Amino acid sequence: xxxxxxxxxxxxxxxxxxxxxxxxxxxxxxxxxxxxxxxxxxxxxxxxxxxxxxxxxxxxxxxxxxxxxxxxxxxxxxxxxxxxxxxxxxxxxxxxxxxxxxxxxxxxxxxxxxxxxxxxxxxxxxxxxxxxxxxxxxxxxxxxxxxxxxxxxxxxxxxxxxxxxxxxxxxxxxxxxxxxxxxxxxxxxxxxxxxxxxxxxxxxxxxxxxxxxxxxxxxxxxxxxxxxxxxxxxxxxxxxxxxxxxxxxxxxxxxxxxxxxxxxxxxxxxxxxxxxxxxxxxxxxxxxxxxxxxxxxxxxxxxxxxxxxxxxxxxxxxxxxxxxxxxxxxxxxxxxxxxxxxxxxxxxxxxxxxxxxxxxxxxxxxxxxxxxxxxxxxxxxxxxxxxxxxxxxxxxxxxxxxxxxxxxxxxxxxxxxxxxxxxxxxxxxxxxxxxxxxxxxxxxxxxxxxxxxxxxxxxxxxxxxxxxxxxxxxxxxxxxxxxxxxxxxxxxxxxxxxxxxx
Amino acid sequence: xxxxxxxxxxxxxxxxxxxxxxxxxxxxxxxxxxxxxxxxxxxxxxxxxxxxxxxxxxxxxxxxxxxxxxxxxxxxxxxxxxxxxxxxxxxxxxxxxxxxxxxxxxxxxxxxxxxxxxxxxxxxxxxxxxxxxxxxxxxxxxxxxxxxxxxxxxxxxxxxxxxxxxxxxxxxxxxxxxxxxxxxxxxxxxxxxxxxxxxxxxxxxxxxxxxxxxxxxxxxxxxxxxxxxxxxxxxxxxxxxxxxxxxxxxxxxxxxxxxxxxxxxxxxxxxxxxxxxxxxxxxxxxxxxxxxxxxxxxxxxxxxxxxxxxxxxxxxxxxxxxxxxxxxxxxxx
Numbered sequence: 001x002x003x004x005x006x007x008x009x010x011x012x013x014x015x016x017x018x019x020x021x022x023x024x025x026x027x028x029x030x031x032x033x034x035x036x037x038x039x040x041x042x043x044x045x046x047x048x049x050x051x052x053x054x055x056x057x058x059x060x061x062x063x064x065x066x067x068x069x070x071x072x073x074x075x076x077x078x079x080x081x082x083x084x085x086x087x088x089x090x091x092x093x094x095x096x097x098x099x100x101x102x103x104x105x106x107x108x109x110x111x112x113x114x115x116x117x118x119x120x121x122x123x124x125x126x127x128x129x130x131x132x133x134x135x136x137x138x139x140x141x142x143x144x145x146x147x148x149x150x151x152x153x154x155x156x157x158x159x160x161x162x163x164x165x166x167x168x169x170x171x172x173x174x175x176x177x178x179x180x181x182x183x184x185x186x187x188x189x190x191x192x193x194x195x196x197x198x199x200x201x202x203x204x205x206x207x208x209x210x211x212x213x214x215x216x217x218x219x220x221x222x223x224x225x226x227x228x229x230x231x232x233x234x235x236x237x238x239x240x241x242x243x244x245x246x247x248x249x250x251x252x253x254x255x256x257x258x259x260x261x262x263x264x265x266x267x268x269x270x271x272x273x274x275x276x277x278x279x280x281x282x283x284x285x286x287x288x289x290x291x292x293x294x295x296x297x298x299x300x301x302x303x304x305x306x307x308x309x310x311x312x313x314x315x316x317x318x319x320x321x322x323x324x325x326x327x328x329x330x331x332x333x334x335x336x337x338x339x340x341x342x343x344x345x346x347x348x349x350x351x352x353x354x355x356x357x358x359x360x361x362x363x364x365x366x367x368x369x370x371x372x373x374x375x376x377x378x379x380x381x382x383x384x385x386x387x388x389x390x391x392x393x394x395x396x397x398x399x400x401x402x403x404x405x406x407x408x409x410x411x412x413x414x415x416x417x418x419x420x421x422x423x424x425x426x427x428x429x430x431x432x433x434x435x436x437x438x439x440x441x442x443x444x445x446x447x448x449x450x451x452x453x454x455x456x457x458x459x460x461x462x463x464x465x466x467x468x469x470x471x472x473x474x475x476x477x478x479x480x481x482x483x484x485x486x487x488x489x490x491x492x493x494x495x496x497x498x499x500x501x502x
Numbered sequence: 503x504x505x506x507x508x509x510x511x512x513x514x515x516x517x518x519x520x521x522x523x524x525x526x527x528x529x530x531x532x533x534x535x536x537x538x539x540x541x542x543x544x545x546x547x548x549x550x551x552x553x554x555x556x557x558x559x560x561x562x563x564x565x566x567x568x569x570x571x572x573x574x575x576x577x578x579x580x581x582x583x584x585x586x587x588x589x590x591x592x593x594x595x596x597x598x599x600x601x602x603x604x605x606x607x608x609x610x611x612x613x614x615x616x617x618x619x620x621x622x623x624x625x626x627x628x629x630x631x632x633x634x635x636x637x638x639x640x641x642x643x644x645x646x647x648x649x650x651x652x653x654x655x656x657x658x659x660x661x662x663x664x665x666x667x668x669x670x671x672x673x674x675x676x677x678x679x680x681x682x683x684x685x686x687x688x689x690x691x692x693x694x695x696x697x698x699x700x701x702x703x704x705x706x707x708x709x710x711x712x713x714x715x716x717x718x719x720x721x722x723x724x725x726x727x728x729x730x731x732x733x734x735x736x737x738x739x740x741x742x743x744x745x746x747x748x749x750x751x752x753x754x755x756x757x758x759x760x761x762x763x764x765x766x767x768x769x770x771x772x773x774x775x776x777x778x779x780x781x782x783x784x785x786x787x788x789x790x791x792x793x794x795x796x797x798x799x800x801x802x803x804x805x806x807x808x809x810x811x812x813x814x815x816x817x818x819x820x821x822x823x824x825x826x827x828x829x830x831x832x833x834x835x
Contacts, residue, residue: 305716326718335716343716348709348776357706358717360699368697411717 007196013062030196040217083164095143100125148179167198257281260450266311272474286465294474303335334412338423344408352378352392381410402433517785528796556680559787560739562762564732572708572775573635579758580646585737586750589613621733625726662748670746709776
């Protein structure tokens with residue numbers, strides 16, 4: 001294959017954002033008829049790379065070549081005109097429009113006086129649908145289609161031009177096994193027509209089934225390309241995770257106290273069912289599973305954001321009813337949410353006001369909020385968590401991700417909770433801050449807090465947890481102590497394979 | 503001084519710089535084309551300007567809080583008219599007439615309570631149904647205006663009480679009664695928004711409602727309180743204005759909501775919520791009143807004045823966007 005001209009080649013791409021080097025010299029190439037996997041942990045730079053490729057971000061350095069022709073990408077539309085098309089994980093379809101209108105959105109065929117040429121539109125669309133071998137027609141309303149079929153419409157969009165390269169971003173995230181088979185057939189068909197495919201996915205099984213080569217990113221750096229046939233999951237994992245970050249297994253065995261929080265048979269509709277676990281004072285309990293396994297929803301239910309349909313929550317052995325975050329906070333349960341920007345912070349406010357937000361009611365002197373009391377709390381937690389900011393007046397939106405996350409953690413710690421739930425503690429945070437936050441979580445447990453950590457990153461879960469609860473589609477599959485857990489049995493548990501464990 | 507502080511100062515100072523530019527412009531141009539013998543910048547003229555700013559100004563201050571909170575209130579003009587009718591008509595009720603001048607404070611209380619009640623209706627609907635405030639107050643704008651017309655048909659409602667007129671026309675330390683009400687409102691609301699828990703939470707809710715809920719803030723009661731507050735202020739505005747004029751037409755107060763929003767936006771408060779300042783809204787109110795008076799001073803008619811205000815508003819918003827763009831990450835449209 002090496003004598004072929006790559007359809008797409010990236011060389012030395014560098015992209016920096018204030019405080020972060022998101023891409024640091026990334027190079028790789030896609031040959032015609034090849035399926036090339038792009039792998040890396042969350043935050044490794046895959047999506048930034050895709051945005052550079054789609055012209056949404058301009059790279060600071062480096063060059064993109066299409067069929068060895070140096071090209072500057074300015075917009076996704078322009079990329080498409082050059083034959084580079086994207087199939088996104090998030091569907092971006094107009095539900096109320098027909099399949100045909102969606103596929104040709106922005107480039108509807110016209111006849112005189114700006115009128116849409118409907119006959120041609122439907123005929124062209126049906127021709128595309130034919131090649132995709134789907135069971136719906138051009139006039140179907142997109143909102144009436146299943147998710148899998150909507151994905152087919154997205155793929156149909158890519159086929160309105162003669163694509164040279166098609167980039168699939170986590171295409172199977174919401175597909176059933178049967179639907180995946182259809183998708184893989186479409187990919188094989190594109191392959192046979194000489195189209196180069198970039199396939200982004202976390203799922204090893206698929207990667208080894210359909211790809212020819214695997215390129216790995218870690219912390220924004222290109223880590224190498226492997227021939228799929230000559231490698232195995234271990235080697236890929238090694239490249240992805242590396243050992244630059246201290247993520248050795250948690251070995252500490254300090255004294256633990258009584259059970260702080262216990263959950264018995266908790267369920268919430270179809271989101272999760274029959275969940276039982278307990279966490280002790282001084283313990284870190286990790287929750288691991290795929291996206292959609294119900295971990296975040298459990299945290300939200302305990303925090304009073306969702307109403308449970310079954311089960312009990314016990315705090316210090318007493319059953320409690322939590323119907324809102326106000327109840328949860330009063331009982332000493334705090335939640336550091338998954339998405340700090342949309343759920344955790346008021347980005348337009350300064351550091352101090354964000355940190356004291358949940359307790360500002362208690363910091364008043366007469367009718368007014370007491371400046372001194374607020375600053376005292378801020379100073380205390382700034383020092384404790386080593387938050388780097390020019391001062392409390394700094395607007396939170398201008399801080400780096402790691403410092404923002406520390407503000408959120410400080411906000412909840414200053415409430416002196418008994419149980420602290422941290423959802424994705426290090427999402428979108430650079431490596432250095434990650435290990436600081438990991439250490440912080442361990443320290444909190446050592447100080448006697450009961451901590452629940454939800455994470456999608458296996459090394460992180462293994463690093464911080466004393467025990468790990470593995471979840472799969474809304475159910476607890478297995479609970480591991482840190483002695484008995486291995487990467488293998490953890491992966492098996494979250495994939496829903498339990499039969500082997502006798 | 504950090505770049506952040508400088509930027510903040512620049513943003514807060516912008517509206518006052520604009521006012522200075524207006525003053526300079528109208529003084530010089532007014533002199534040059536000399537349509538009027540009187541200088542534009544004379545003390546009486548400026549005091550009058552402040553007094554004339556009061557009715558819209560008091561409403562705009564309330565609108566600032568509503569908008570910081572992430573809502574909007576289109577019904578304030580109708581609330582203003584209904585409160586005015588209650589104020590004037592209640593003084594003609596038989597039992598009120600027997601009270602002599604004690605009828606005046608009582609009539610004020612009736613009018614203000616009317617405003618609070620109408621605001622509470624808006625607030626409760628927004629809280630309990632979750633319908634967007636724009637839609638809720640659009641409906642209540644029509645509904646409240648309907649009540650205004652039901653009260654006295656197309657006829658004006660009039661009652662002139664000379665004690666009241668004297669009070670309204672009084673000057674204390676040079677400033678008119680209405681100006682004192684405006685400045686008092688500014689002071690109190692500034693304290694509320696910068697120093698109290700309610701103010702803090704209003705900003706938080708407006709910028710990120712989800713984060714506010716996660717922090718245990720009760721969003722609904724804050725909404726209700728703010729709508730009651732703006733209802734109160736719309737009524738206060740009516741009390742200030744009609745104590746002097748003594749006659750209310752059923753069409754009075756129309757478009758006041760839009761003038762109030764214009765002043766708020768000119769002062770830099772964001773329609774999307776979470777940002778804004780009471781003091782800057784006062785600047786916005788004065789800037790608009792200056793523009794009207796100044797353009798009149800150099801001989802422009804009302805239509806021209808509206809055109810110019812519209813153009814300036816758009817220019818200001820384009821400028822604001824240019825200055826505040828966050829990198830290149832925004833979607834191109």
